Amino acid sequence: MEAAEMRQRWCEVLERMAAAARTAGREAGDVRLVAVSKLHPADAVRALYEAGQREFGENYVQEAEAKMAVLPPEISWHFIGHLQTNKARNVVGRFSLIHGVDSLKLARSLHDRARAMDLVQDVLVQVNLAGESRKSGILEGDLPPLAEFLAGSAHLQWRGLMLMPPFFDDPERARPWFARLRGLAESLRAGFGLPLPDLSMGMTGDFEAAIEEGATLVRIGTRIFGERDTN
Numbered sequence: 001m002e003a004a005e006m007r008q009r010w011c012e013v014l015e016r017m018a019a020a021a022r023t024a025g026r027e028a029g030d031v032r033l034v035a036v037s038k039l040h041p042a043d044a045v046r047a048l049y050e051a052g053q054r055e056f057g058e059n060y061v062q063e064a065e066a067k068m069a070v071l072p073p074e075i076s077w078h079f080i081g082h083l084q085t086n087k088a089r090n091v092v093g094r095f096s097l098i099h100g101v102d103s104l105k106l107a108r109s110l111h112d113r114a115r116a117m118d119l120v121q122d123v124l125v126q127v128n129l130a131g132e133s134r135k136s137g138i139l140e141g142d143l144p145p146l147a148e149f150l151a152g153s154a155h156l157q158w159r160g161l162m163l164m165p166p167f168f169d170d171p172e173r174a175r176p177w178f179a180r181l182r183g184l185a186e187s188l189r190a191g192f193g194l195p196l197p198d199l200s201m202g203m204t205g206d207f208e209a210a211i212e213e214g215a216t217l218v219r220i221g222t223r224i225f226g227e228r229d230t231n
């Protein structure tokens with residue numbers, strides 16, 4: 001895709017995000033766009049960076065590292081993919097936010113790495129609200145020990161929750177899951193006395209519904225960059 005067309009699509013997404021925020025009586029500035037650049041070249045990221053976009057989402061560590069090496073250090077990278085415990089050392093300190101923490105084991109290795117590097121890493125917990133098999137995310141019932149670990153970790157800053165709902169091409173079917181994630185965040189805030197300000201939910205097919213239900217971060221790829229090569 002031409003850079004000009006990509007920028008046009010990016011502007012349209014920002015306008016739709018702002019309109020959805022207004023519909024819900026929220027400020028446009030309360031919702032940030034994570035432009036999901038996985039499987040798109042570094043040049044595509046650069047084109048949007050030059051237009052003013054600063055936050056980009058990547059799913060694969062090696063691909064992200066290759067882009068980081070050639071792109072401006074001002075970019076804030078989000079790790080939104082599934083993370084294996086043995087890859088923890090590759091992401092801590094390199095991504096501004098890790099969206100997919102979904103087990104105590106993973107949280108422990110992220111914590112250990114962050115402590116060894118003497119830094120604090122921002123993370124979100126990905127929840128598998130629908131209990132879908134083969135989907136990443138922690139089951140709601142398994143949350144308490146993970147939540148307790150994160151609440152007590154001096155090296156992981158727990159920022160909130162992330163969701164990949166079922167039916168993410170149909171906003172009205174996804175909407176109840178967004179509302180449920182917001183409710184879960186509210187009860188965790190009350191239970192742990194933590195701010196947990198962020199809800200990462202909403203993609204190309206459903207981001208307006210997600211914003212109306214309280215998203216603070218939307219992760220949008222296809223609507224901006226076009227279809228990904230999935231061969």
Ligand SMILES: *Cc1c(COP(=O)(O)O)cnc(C)c1O
Pocket residue numbers: 036038059080081164203204205219220221222223
């Ligand atoms: C790929 C991906 C997205 C972006 O999806 P689009 O439908 O292309 O907007 C968002 N979140 C996660 C976790 C992804 O893997």
